[in-house]
Amino acid sequence: METLPRETVVDVLENRLREEILTGRYPAGDYLPTERRLAERYGVNRTTLKHAYGRLLQAGLLETRHGVGTKVRDYLRLGGADLLPMLVRHSPDWTGEIFEVRRSVGALIAERAAARAGRKHHEELRALLAAVRAAEGGDAVQLADIEVHRALARATGNRVYVLLTNTLFHAYLPVRSALVRPFTDPEAAHDRLAPVVEAVVAGERDAARAAAESYLTATERIMLEELA
The missing domain is CATH 1.10.10.10 (Winged helix-like DNA-binding domain superfamily/Winged helix DNA-binding domain)
Incomplete structure (x- = not known):
């Protein structure tokens, strides 16, 4: 119990x-x-x-x-971004603004990661992407997906991107259970994210940015529909 x-x-x-x-x-x-x-x-x-x-x-x-x-x-x-989880609990209107920042920052991180990631980052990204496909249940898939984004931030070599990524995830933590729909199918979640990882591993900056924008826009749409 x-x-x-x-x-x-x-x-x-x-x-x-x-x-x-x-x-x-x-x-x-x-x-x-x-x-x-x-x-x-x-x-x-x-x-x-x-x-x-x-x-x-x-x-x-x-x-x-x-x-x-x-x-x-x-x-x-x-105030600072550490207030965001509290503000999201107070008003879901903040979620849309968080997603706007998520799109722009996430695309930039993917581009920087493609330019700066080394072999160890590539291996980590591939392993974490495989973990998305292997995860069972929407919550586990969602958490596995988050770890890929944390790894992308680390691959930039810029610790501020790492902290920004952590902040954005913490910001919508109060409503995370309502945002699980894009992650209920592990195979689909993997396939949406794979182009981002592939472009980063290939060192293709423009392709990585475009793939991240596509991924972030698609998952945002699904999650906001679920919230609505």
Whole structure:
């Protein structure tokens, strides 16, 4: 029997405050009401409120100024890509924007990988592509597919591409189970991705970019249809 996580009062309060920040009840730049007033409003003690604040501070939605108060942070101006998983959970509208970046960055990575990958990268890519075909079940195929993209990023020799690839996958992690349809058929998933790997291994930059654009566009269409 699977044990499901149980929400604590801190979890509930954190979610409530996050939603109210992201929906604009507490706009960026404004100070939150005093801890005493908020604790009374939500029917919690101040210790619980402080724990929820701590999580939102770590998430980058709040900042505290000693002796002044707790301010809502302008996350669109000051935040980083690490906020994306939280924003996707809040609103699926972010998913389309993530896919737009996925297309452009993914095509660029494939082109760079074709220009820079060495023999070890080629061997790794072939092995990981074979693992896509051998995987069983949509979830396993999806994870195997992701590893090919991580390897493509590593093959560029640019660690920033590696981190960007990780960030994009983490960004749609909250809705990953709803994006599994392109991966339910291992053979089809393999065949969609194979032209990218083949072009990279052959060192054909233009072909790698075109193959990646085709792959990313096709899988994006299927995944967004599933979300809709």
